[in-house]
Amino acid sequence: MNEPMIDNNWQNDANCLGVDPDLFFPERGASTREAKEVCKGCVVRMECLEFALVNGEKFGIWGGLSERERRRLRRQRAQSNRRIATA
Numbered sequence: 001m002n003e004p005m006i007d008n009n010w011q012n013d014a015n016c017l018g019v020d021p022d023l024f025f026p027e028r029g030a031s032t033r034e035a036k037e038v039c040k041g042c043v044v045r046m047e048c049l050e051f052a053l054v055n056g057e058k059f060g061i062w063g064g065l066s067e068r069e070r071r072r073l074r075r076q077r078a079q080s081n082r083r084i085a086t087a
Helices: 009-013 033-039 045-054 067-086
Strands: none
Touching (some): 045 067
């Protein structure tokens, strides 16, 4: 079976290209400030965030959001979708 093609060309325009990946996967309790600073103003920030949400990325900083922030966003979206479905 063929896997669907996913266009990840957005990664070529990311601010984090060439930055040490360890910065985006800090130890538990460590600061995420530096990683989020790299994400700030990135032209593909939303594509990165959507990639993480669609692919269920559970670790690291993606699109400027931590795991906890992405979980909160997923919950908000799910609640919003439920409201729309029941309206």
